[in-house]
Amino acid sequence: MKNMTEYEKNPVQGPSAAEHTKSRRVYIPRVDIIDTKAAVVLYADMPGVDEGSVDVTIEKNVLNISGTVKPPEFQGMSIAYAEYGVGDYDRSFTISDDIDRGNVEALVRNGVLKLVLHKAPEAAVRKITVRAQ
Amino acid sequence: MFETGLWRFGGFADPSSDMQRLRREMDRIFTDFGQTAAREMPPVNAWIGESEAVVCAELPGVDPSAIDISVVGDTLTISGSREAEPLKEGESYHRQERSAGKFSRSLQLPFHVDADKVDAKYDKGVVVITLPRSEAEKPKRISVKNQ
Structure with missing residues (x-):
């Protein structure tokens, strides 16, 4: 088994498309995108988020994923x-x-x-049989 | 490197510089040794208090039972592995940025740890390890008497 490499988090460079009201760091999550026959499956590493703090939106042809993380604090x-x-x-x-x-x-x-992300049925691969005339 | 990685807070120079020195030393030993462990995997954050320390590491998508945490004296070791998503027939990667494989990381703390009382929690892809300082090493208050 190979060793894990490359783990550094990439901060968003410059102002992001959406204006943020908080002065917090924003990172680009690392993703794996797998194409299956029926769907496109996306995995994104977003440590610190849960189902209540992650947002997924699709607007026209843009899919956006975002998540908020509360930085940990330890008393004393x-x-x-x-x-x-x-x-x-x-x-x-x-x-x-x-x-x-x-x-x-x-x-x-x-x-x-x-x-x-399921593919629309009409986009699924269809086999067309070729008949002899 | 400095953009993403290391940021330190002022006024706490001693433990961090000591830890950094040891970290470099450990990395050197391990990398010289051959294929023993990946370098600086996973990155860690450490909080130090008077009677305990907390070490956090981001390990998203790792099975908690596959994380191995051990403490010897004042050295904490986090190791384990992360599996890549298995591909079924006919599937292909469009993009593969998440790394998989083995990781191992050692960190020296500024004090000896009571190994029996170490607590590790895994939540939302973040492992939080609480390391209480050993009783024998806790600072003792000495009262000054008036003669």
Whole structure:
């Protein structure tokens, strides 16, 4: 088994499309996108979010995922050492027309958001039989 | 590197610089050793209080039973592995940014830990380890008597 590499969180560079009212760090979640025959499955690493703090929206052909994270606080302790930042997540994707907008499943488990974007039935692969004339 | 990674708070120079030094040392030992462990995986944040320390690490999508936490003296080790999503036939990756594989990380704390009382919780992809300082090492208050 190979070792895990690349884990650094990527902060959003410059002003993001949506204006934020909070002065908090925003990170780009790392994603895996898997294309299955019937759907497109997206996994996003968003540690610190739960089902109540993650938002998924589709507007026209833009899919946006965002999540808010409450930075941890421990009473009577001060942060002595920090290698990663804690902040919100935000990322947008362009989706193709063959995704059925009304049939999207979203699940959050162990800080990973899973989206199942079902393909519209008419976009599913159809085999056309060729007949001899 | 500094944009994403290291940010330190002022006024607490000693433990952090000591920990950093040890971390570098550990990394050097492990990397020299060959394929033992990935470097600095996972990144950690540490809070230090008078009687305990809290170490947090982000490990999204890891089965909590696959995280191994051990404490020896004043050194904490977090190790385990993360599985990639298995592909079924006919499926393909459009994008693969999430890393999978083994991770191992050691961290030296500024005090010895009472290993029996260490508590680790995994919630929303974040592991939070509470490490109480060992009784023998807790600072003792010495009262000054008037003669």
